[in-house]
Amino acid sequence: MSLPTDGHVHTEWSWDTVTGSMIGSCRRAIDLGLPSLAFTEHADLTPWLIPAAIRPQLPDHFRGYLRPDGVLEPPELDVPGYLACIEECRSRFPGLRILSGVELSEPHWHRPRADALLAAHDFDRVLGSVHSLSEGGHHHELTVITDRPPGDLLRAYLGEVLGLVESTADFAVLAHIDYALRSWPAEGPPFVVADFEEEFRTVLRALGESGRALEVNTQVPLPGEVVRWWFEAGGETVAFGSDAHDPALVGRGFEDAAALVESCGFRPGRTPHDFWRR
Secondary structure, three states: OOOOOEEOOOOOOOOOOOOHHHHHHHHHHHHHHHOOEEEEEEEEEOOOOOOOOOHHHOOHHHHEEEOOOEEEEOOOOOHHHHHHHOOOOOOOOOOOEEEEEEEEEEOOHHHHHHHHHHOOOOOOOOEEEEEEEOOOOOEHHHOOOOOHHHHHHHHHHHHHHHHHHHHHOOOOOEEEOOHHHHHHOOOOOOOOOOOOOOHHHHHHHHHHOOOOOOEEEOOOOOOOOHHHHHHHOOEEEEEOOOOOHHHHHHOOHHHHHHHHHOOOOOOOOOOOOOOOOO
């Protein structure tokens, strides 16, 4: 089986990585035999309140965006610089299809900014994602929330994802429906996907009705049940994304992910660059 497009890759143009490299990611994709890449750089529109206990643990390149009040405000994406790098890579690697893109965080909370960004630039791939929850007048990044049971956190996250999917925010692919699982504690009760079937199915039904694609994100292997529920909900299309922030992680787990998606009833599109379809 040929590998699918990696439709979710971050490089040095995403503010949260110091190991990203667009050129290195292209080389890695060619080595793996990937047909194409989408560089979906972060447009993180939400400022996060960072708990005081965690602030000293932040990486150095995060601290530069930390305000005196403890709120981390991600910088805006340098779109002209990023697009110039895209064109350089297209010239250097003509045998690799390279898509421009952006990952919008909580665009349903920030419609004027999100809409203006998309109106100004013709991106090939737009991802919509949720990284945050709102509580007590502040926004909190999910992976630093430690005072809630993991099951409650996952349900709250899926509730916010439902709000994103049901909104008219402009995006084509729902990124990492399982993002909250990245902080599921290793100690304590294990994650059982069946315990959250109703919540996942609710989001998937709404996603299918919206006509958008579900991303199978391989940073944390997506439970196969979620892909099967997507098929049963009438979902039409599947995208694949490594969420790589380092070239070495481009295309990670794609063989297993492609086999899983195929076993659930989806097939490659008309060309190697297309979404997979039911």
